[in-house]
Amino acid sequence: MNMAFPEKEKVTDTLEDSAAFTTQEPMAQVLSGSEVLVSGGEQETERLACTPLAPAHSLWTTDVRSSVKLRIDEGCQEEPITVHQMFKASVEKYGNLHALASKRTSKWEKITFLEYYQFCRRAAKSFVKLGLERFHGVAILGFNSTEWFFSAVGAIMAGGVMTGIYATNSPEACQYVASDSKANIIVVENQKQLDKILQIQDRLPHLKAIVQYSGRLQQKVSNLYSWDEFLELGLDVSDKQLDDIISGQRANQCCILIYTSGTTGKPKGVMLSHDNITWTANRASRVGDMQPADTKQESIVSYLPLSHIAAQIYDLWAGIQWGELVYFAQPDALKGSLITTLKEVCPTSHMGVPRVWEKMMEKIKQGISQCGYVKKKLMTWAMSVSLEANRGCMLKDDEKPFLLSLADSLVLQKLRAELGLGCCQKFFSGAAPIGSETVQFFLGLNIHLYEAYGMSESTGPHFMSGPNAYKLPSCGKVVPGCRYKTANVDSEGTGEICFWGRNIFMGFLNMEDKTREALDEDGWLHSGDLGRIDEEGFLYITGRIKELIITAGGENVAPVPIEEAVKRELPIISNAMLIGDKRKFLSMLLTLKCCDNAETLEPTEELSMEAVEFCRQLGSQATKVSDIVEGRDKEVHRAVQKGIDRVNSAAISNAQRIQKWTILRKDFSVSGGELGPTMKLRRPVVIEMYKKVIESLYQVVSCS
Incomplete structure (x- = not known):
């Protein structure tokens, strides 16, 4: 494989102690089958003593049943392993240590790594019994729990592809993920999440069963199981039958789908291999100085959405890797x-x-x-x-x-x-x-x-x-x-x-x-x-790159540094979004720091204590957003303009200055749609939602 790079690109060796490499040096070893192919040099093809990989012809694929070549560089030649192999190795090292803890009736209940592994096998057998097909999906919809972990690992052991669905997803968004992943089984947390699936099940041709892991079943539906019923299903599936499925898995095959939030189009299913998961769980944790349990057992709290890769690597896979x-x-x-x-x-x-x-x-x-x-x-x-x-x-x-x-x-x-x-x-x-x-x-x-x-x-x-x-x-x-x-x-x-x-x-x-x-x-x-x-x-x-604003005058403007500067200058501001693509000047949408509704997490009208304190220092008595918007509070508006002026004074050109701004009536939120599940600003959504407000900023031509 010829590894050539554009002339202006900087290519750097990532191993800190080694010098930068050039395109003439051996760039990469790409593993296909059981061979390591060293490209760009005259070295002989080497063989690794590892579990043979599935035959592969490319670094990428869009077919969930296909396999890929692995990017084995000289500095990271760890043997590729499957998720099951990683878990089995951890059980051998940490089997008697506590692995998972759940609070039930005001008491923390813990299970060991050996028990954790056994529960995952039980879940895997039940998935097999329910007819989970190779490379078909097991979708999990709900909050973090032992059952979430058992389902995730069990789905992979059973030969399926695990995918999380954000608990905040609408029924239609759930339907897209479940359909795209060809989900045979959907595991839901409670009645609230079950209701979403019941609304869309007729549009899920691959769906064979639904499992509810928390709360009693409130209705009798065909192929709906409680968690206890689910675990009983696989009791007559033999260990040999499951082990045969596990032994057929290869490190360069897909085991997980992570769906993007779809801020710029429909969500994309990111296919991750066993090697992606096991290698990353090993390497990334080292940088953060996470300790293996035989040195010092780490303890963490799982609460971020497991449908996102950050929480999944940190909570689930690194947890198994290091015995946390x-x-x-x-x-x-x-x-x-x-x-x-x-x-x-x-x-x-x-x-x-x-x-x-x-x-x-x-x-x-x-x-x-x-x-x-x-x-x-x-x-x-x-x-x-x-x-x-x-x-x-x-x-x-x-x-x-x-x-x-x-x-x-x-x-x-x-x-x-x-x-x-x-x-x-x-x-x-x-x-x-x-x-x-x-x-x-x-x-x-x-x-x-x-x-x-x-x-x-x-x-x-x-x-x-x-x-x-x-x-x-x-x-x-x-x-x-x-x-x-x-x-x-x-x-x-x-x-x-x-x-x-x-x-x-x-x-x-x-x-x-x-x-x-x-x-x-x-x-x-x-x-x-x-x-x-x-x-x-x-x-x-x-x-x-996609967030770059290109003004009508052809000036490229990166919005994030300007937005961050505004928030630094004005502690009353919660969100700031720069506008101006194909426009004659830049403007900005601002939201104020507010209290959230404790139940819904929706932003309320009430200003946060920090925002109220900011107002008091100005001599303003504002306590609500409505006290400030539409120019009602002259002191706050004056202070905001002064903050904007300070940011503008550091601009490298007139085209990078904020000429107009407005304060919106409500802060951005996940439930409102302006923020994604990981709190990222969904710019296209905001532009569409506040189209009339934005247009009003550009109705008056004065922009000097």
């Missing part, structure tokens, strides 16, 4: 109970999407604002000491200044404990870009948020921050064993970030055109993200 103890949060975790669970569990590691960290930040700020004068001063002092000491770098214990140690022991330890993070050593943020204000705030609590950057198509993290790869405001360094290049690099060193490695997906299910768009002819995955990489190998994301 996974506690399951309550279904209302994001409605307020998460911190209660964290306080009970005291995890050693925690991951959140940016919005989760923002909510924690707001909780601490609210607590501080309610303290007396002396205590508030003490907290402010301690956080300023920590921020100053930690800004931009990691400090080893013997490097920490005395003042930081004093501030930490007197104040900051207690603040972290209030969040349930008193015993936590590792803090991760992923799935969406995190704002600098949030990162800086947690540095003030002596917490370094390790940002992970990747895609569903890269099985999660491709770049990661960690104890040995930390530099603000970067996303860290490339995961060892992976590679990157920057394509179409401009004069400032910014280009499109492209990925290569064992973590790169097999292809989009039944979407050849989309797969060819994502993967170039040499097999590199094009992220669509713009970024630059410094001389030390740290990555800085500057925006997305």
Whole structure:
């Protein structure tokens, strides 16, 4: 295979201790069948002593039944293994350790890794009994639980392809995923989720059974089973029958589908192989310093949607790989109970999407604002000491200044404990870009948020921050064993970030055109993200190609840096979205920080405590959004304009300045449709929803 790269592209070896390679050096070893093919050099074909792989002719496919060549580079020649092989190895090492913990009737009930494995086998046998066909789907719709894990692993053991469906999906969105994945079985959490499937089951020709894992069945429906009934079904399936299915699986075959959120079109089914999962679970965790259980068992809380690759790798697959103890949060975790669970569990590691960290930040700020004068001063002092000491770098214990140690022991330890993070050593943020204000705030609590950057198509993290790869405001360094290049690099060193490695997906299910768009002819995955990489190998994301605004004057504008600058200047702003594609000037939609409805998580009219405090400092008495919008509150509008002016003063050209802005009546939310399941801004959706508001900004020609 000829590995040639465009002239302007920078190609970098991702193993930190080795020099950059050129296109003349052996670029990659691609595994097909049981052979390692070394391309670009004169080396003989080598053979690995590993389980033979399924025959493959290409790095990608769109057929779920097909297999792919594996990208085996010289620096990552670990033997390819299946999910079952990974689990079996962990059971041999950690079998008697606790693996999963669920709270039932106010008591934590735990099972060991051996019991976990046995439950997965029971689920697998029941899937076989229900007629699960090879490479057909098992879709799981519900909140994180032991049953979710058993279903996921059991589906793979039984020869199916597991896929998660977001619990917030509409019946129509559920129907799309279930139909596209040819789901034979759908596992639902409760009656609420069951109702969605019952509405669409007539449109699911491959569906054979539905399993409900929580709550009693409220109705008798053909081929509907409770969890206990489901586990009983497979008792007469022999171990040999299941083992024969397992032994026929190969590391370069598909076992998981991750569906994209569909912000720019219909969702795409990202096909991930056994090797994608097992290799990534191994490699990525090392960067974050996750410890194997025979050294020190890590404990985590599972609460983020498992239909997303970030939570799935962190909670499920890395949990098996390293022998972690996974506690399951309550279904209302994001409605307020998460911190209660964290306080009970005291995890050693925690991951959140940016919005989760923002909510924690707001909780601490609210607590501080309610303290007396002396205590508030003490907290402010301690956080300023920590921020100053930690800004931009990691400090080893013997490097920490005395003042930081004093501030930490007197104040900051207690603040972290209030969040349930008193015993936590590792803090991760992923799935969406995190704002600098949030990162800086947690540095003030002596917490370094390790940002992970990747895609569903890269099985999660491709770049990661960690104890040995930390530099603000970067996303860290490339995961060892992976590679990157920057394509179409401009004069400032910014280009499109492209990925290569064992973590790169097999292809989009039944979407050849989309797969060819994502993967170039040499097999590199094009992220669509713009970024630059410094001389030390740290990555800085500057925006997305599809998000670039091209004004009527032909000026290219990256919206994210401008939006982040506005939020930094104006702590009352929750979301900021820049508008101006094919327009004569830039404008901006703003939303205010509000309180959420505790039950629905819908943003309310009530301003958050931080927003109210901002107003008070201006002399405004506003407590609701309606007090401010439409120019009713002159003080707040004046302050917003001054903040916009400060951002504009740093613009590199007049075309990059915000000329008009408006405050919307309601904050963006997942339920409202403006944000995706991982809190990413759905720009096309927002533009369509607020079409009339946007047009009104451009009705008056004055833009000087």
